[in-house]
Amino acid sequence: MSTITPPRAPGRSFTPPPAPSKLRETIGMLAVTLVFALAVVLADANWPRLLEAPAVLGEFVVLMTQGVLQNPLEAPTNEYWTRSLELMIESLHIAWIGTLIGAILSFPLGFLAARNVAPPGVVVVVRQILNAIRAIPEIIFAIAIMLPIFGLGPLAGALAIGVNSVGTLGKLTSEAIESIDTGPVESARASGASRWQVIRYAMVPQVMPEVVAYWLYRFEINIRASAILGVLGAGGIGSILSALFNIRAWDRIGVTLAVIIIVTLIIDAISGSIRHRIIHGAAPRGVRRRRALTPEPPPV
Amino acid sequence: MSFSAPSTLATSPALPVRLAGVGRTFAGADGAPDRTVLRDVDLDIAAGEIVALIGASGCGKSTLLRQISGLDVPTEGDVTIDGRHVVPADQRCAVAFQEPRLLPWRTLTRNVEVGIPRTLGREDGRQRVAELLELVQLSDSANLRPRQISGGMAQRVSLARAFARGPGVLLLDEPFGALDALTRLTMQDLLVDIHAVEPATIVLVTHDVDEALTLADRVVLLGRDPDGAPGASIRRIVEVPGQRPRDRADAELAELRAELLDALGVDSHHHAH
Ligand SMILES: Nc1ncnc2c1ncn2[C@@H]1O[C@H](COP(=O)(O)OP(=O)(O)O)[C@@H](O)[C@H]1O
Ligand SMILES: [Mg+2]
Numbered sequence: 001m002s003t004i005t006p007p008r009a010p011g012r013s014f015t016p017p018p019a020p021s022k023l024r025e026t027i028g029m030l031a032v033t034l035v036f037a038l039a040v041v042l043a044d045a046n047w048p049r050l051l052e053a054p055a056v057l058g059e060f061v062v063l064m065t066q067g068v069l070q071n072p073l074e075a076p077t078n079e080y081w082t083r084s085l086e087l088m089i090e091s092l093h094i095a096w097i098g099t100l101i102g103a104i105l106s107f108p109l110g111f112l113a114a115r116n117v118a119p120p121g122v123v124v125v126v127r128q129i130l131n132a133i134r135a136i137p138e139i140i141f142a143i144a145i146m147l148p149i150f151g152l153g154p155l156a157g158a159l160a161i162g163v164n165s166v167g168t169l170g171k172l173t174s175e176a177i178e179s180i181d182t183g184p185v186e187s188a189r190a191s192g193a194s195r196w197q198v199i200r201y202a203m204v205p206q207v208m209p210e211v212v213a214y215w216l217y218r219f220e221i222n223i224r225a226s227a228i229l230g231v232l233g234a235g236g237i238g239s240i241l242s243a244l245f246n247i248r249a250w251d252r253i254g255v256t257l258a259v260i261i262i263v264t265l266i267i268d269a270i271s272g273s274i275r276h277r278i279i280h281g282a283a284p285r286g287v288r289r290r291r292a293l294t295p296e297p298p299p300v
Numbered sequence: 301m302s303f304s305a306p307s308t309l310a311t312s313p314a315l316p317v318r319l320a321g322v323g324r325t326f327a328g329a330d331g332a333p334d335r336t337v338l339r340d341v342d343l344d345i346a347a348g349e350i351v352a353l354i355g356a357s358g359c360g361k362s363t364l365l366r367q368i369s370g371l372d373v374p375t376e377g378d379v380t381i382d383g384r385h386v387v388p389a390d391q392r393c394a395v396a397f398q399e400p401r402l403l404p405w406r407t408l409t410r411n412v413e414v415g416i417p418r419t420l421g422r423e424d425g426r427q428r429v430a431e432l433l434e435l436v437q438l439s440d441s442a443n444l445r446p447r448q449i450s451g452g453m454a455q456r457v458s459l460a461r462a463f464a465r466g467p468g469v470l471l472l473d474e475p476f477g478a479l480d481a482l483t484r485l486t487m488q489d490l491l492v493d494i495h496a497v498e499p500a501t502i503v504l505v506t507h508d509v510d511e512a513l514t515l516a517d518r519v520v521l522l523g524r525d526p527d528g529a530p531g532a533s534i535r536r537i538v539e540v541p542g543q544r545p546r547d548r549a550d551a552e553l554a555e556l557r558a559e560l561l562d563a564l565g566v567d568s569h570h571h572a573h
Contacts, residue, residue, distance in 0.1 A: 187402075
């Protein structure tokens with residue numbers, strides 16, 4: 001029995017590059033924040049002091065470590081921990097709302113950017129928009145677009161993160177759509193389903209697991225972004241960091257950084273395991289999803 | 301077999317199909333040479349006729365059905381249904397694919413529902429789905445999902461989905477291929493019964509010569525000319541005598557069977573007396 005292999009939509013290859021190490025990413029993010037902070041601290045410095053930087057940095061690290069090692073149940077250290085945690089949760093909220101905005105906006109755009117759904121003209125235009133969004137970092141969005149309209153604060157941060165997420169999420173969604181199995185789509189079409197029904201019955205259920213996994217992945221990235229945006233005044237954990245750098249409260253900075261690292265790693269672990277379950281199915285019932293995809297999306 | 305027509309039929313009348321000089325050449329990917337699969341296919345199919353399409357595996361039978369359904373476009377020639385050109389995914393046709401191609405995330409009921417014309421009301425549509433599942437003997441499995449059923453059951457769901465619209469032209473690509481022998485005979489009878497009550501023009505691909513002779517008015521043999529140009533064309537058309545339902549043991553049919561098997565290059569072990 002021979003089977004027609006329908007021409008597959010040109011899609012991405014199914015072996016995304018290996019997962020970036022989350023720990024490295026987190027440390028990298030903190031390093032950037034630290035450099036930011038040092039830049040603030042050393043802004044009034046003259047050049048010769050730059051030579052002392054390594055020594056000064058070592059001193060800071062020692063101070064920060066002391067902060068972390070102090071008994072967290074005693075005042076004032078317990079205050080540091082709870083306050084940092086509160087602000088970290090605010091950062092999570094900002095990231096969550098931002099991701100939600102990104103997911104909602106990117107979903108229809110993903111379909112409009114998919115060659116097997118939208119007419120070529122629409123695809124070209126939407127892809128250019130997505131490319132343009134991806135080319136601009138959140139920070140620029142936050143400073144240039146959101147701050148003037150909404151003022152400094154969590155809303156501006158969430159919107160900046162949301163709009164920025166649309167770029168990558170839209171692209172990944174369109175690629176997932178282009179690489180779907182055409183069999184069900186064609187059979188629905190041939191059975192008389194309308195274009196809208198074909199999308200609803202044959203396409204959306206097929207791409208949904210992959211797309212939700214991308215949303216979660218993007219949430220993980222957005223947590224880091226919201227922490228950094230906070231330094232600029234968008235609320236959350238970043239805002240206290242910049243305040244602490246100004247008063248050079250190194251022990252408190254140490255506690256704050258520890259909270260960021262711990263919470264980020266915990267969320268990554270949870271989100272990563274959910275993504276794995278979505279893509280590979282829940283192991284106990286032996287249910288296998290559509291295809292065995294490598295759980296990590298391509299780097300964005 | 302007793303059979304009563306579904307009460308909610310929304311059947312469109314059977315429509316004539318005409319293939320004129322149809323050819324299909326696939327462009328070679330990445331510098332590979334072009335591949336001519338079909339050439340010069342001329343065939344007139346009367347409204348309500350059943351045509352069986354037989355031929356070696358890979359000779360282009362499924363490809364020919366795709367030209368009629370408008371899921372593919374011929375590179376040569378024209379296909380018309382009822383005098384009008386076929387349009388992409390032509391709604392006058394219904395297709396049962398060689399693979400069942402069900403939607404894995406929908407129950408059998410909801411899969412058949414995809415084929416129900418939207419002009420039919422909600423209640424009527426629901427009733428028709430139930431009747432169709434009853435016809436293909438799957439009422440008990442109506443709420444299962446495709447991964448919970450066997451290949452033969454899936455093929456019957458696909459058949460019910462194709463019947464759902466009461467199409468003018470019904471294109472069936474090896475619809476009984478995955479069925480066990482007994483179910484296959486039952487389904488063949490069912491097709492004859494449905495066709496008697498609800499006549500559609502049917503083009504049926506099969507590799508079973510007996511099935512072709514039992515069901516069809518004409519059997520069309522598709523194949524390549526060994527010395528000719530590349531691409532399969534119609535090698536032979538056989539009129540099947542008698543009325544349906546036909547006696548599977550008929551002697552005249554046995555002659556035709558031997559002839560067709562011979563043309564397919566299969567030794568039939570049949571010796572004419
Ligand atoms: N979309 C396609 N692109 C290229 N070649 C195709 C395509 N569809 C079918 N073919 C080729 O056409 C030939 C006939 O296929 P098919 O119609 O499925 O044969 P059959 O149904 O008779 O077994 C095969 O050799 C197949 O490789
Ligand atoms: Mg075939």
